[in-house]
Amino acid sequence: MSTSDEGAIIALKEAREGLAQGGIPVGSAIISPEGKVLGRGRNMRVQNGSPILHGETAAFDSARTLDMKDFAGATIYTTLSPCPMCAGAMILFGIQKVVIGENTHMSGREELLRSHGMEVVVLDDQACKDVLDEFIQRWPKKWEF
């Protein structure tokens, strides 16, 4: 992403690592109000066959916490606009701010997030678009499923 935020940098790095693995290149990072990295992850559908491990859910999963309140007030960064499941996870875990790399490849549930009081920022970042464009060009069928 064009921003120098640590979360944005991690999310794009995760997406690029996904691409290198032949996976759907969507990455995510969760940053606490104090700036601590609470979780990070990338879409793992291709890599391990899980239908639920999107970038954002993988980031929540990586935290391995039993206390849902650990995420309260955090900011989540994602390279692509979130689907209904990932938007629901953000609501469940009390995320306060959602920073989205781009929403041209998929227009997600941004209004749902806003209706729950979250701040939603769309960066419209070319680097996030480029990584998905490269994936779709190389593996068009993987993007269709």
Added chain:
Amino acid sequence: MSTSDEGAIIALKEAREGLAQGGIPVGSAIISPEGKVLGRGRNMRVQNGSPILHGETAAFDSARTLDMKDFAGATIYTTLSPCPMCAGAMILFGIQKVVIGENTHMSGREELLRSHGMEVVVLDDQACKDVLDEFIQRWPKKWEF
């Protein structure tokens, strides 16, 4: 559940197996329009530390499918009313009908599901309440986190 539907029987069995493991006893099953069991699972937050493996997401995860359309038109059974993340997963995967064991321990996102055209049935089943009551009595702190 009081119903003899295969999905309801599997969901309750999963919840009871969760209780036997000391885990949050919420179970789920996904049944195709043709009656095939597409997935089954139980909440695994206590067992493996994943914050995202609720009963319903665990059932989707168990399917290990790369084709989201595999779930289209399916019925999901869950012993407890679904949280925002699990409701979002149902929307994402094109679930048609949601059968909920009970919604007294948690009132979930039933209206959101209905607003997406899903049929939502609440069984108000005593067996589903009992398994959660036993869990809360034995491990009250686990239910609070």
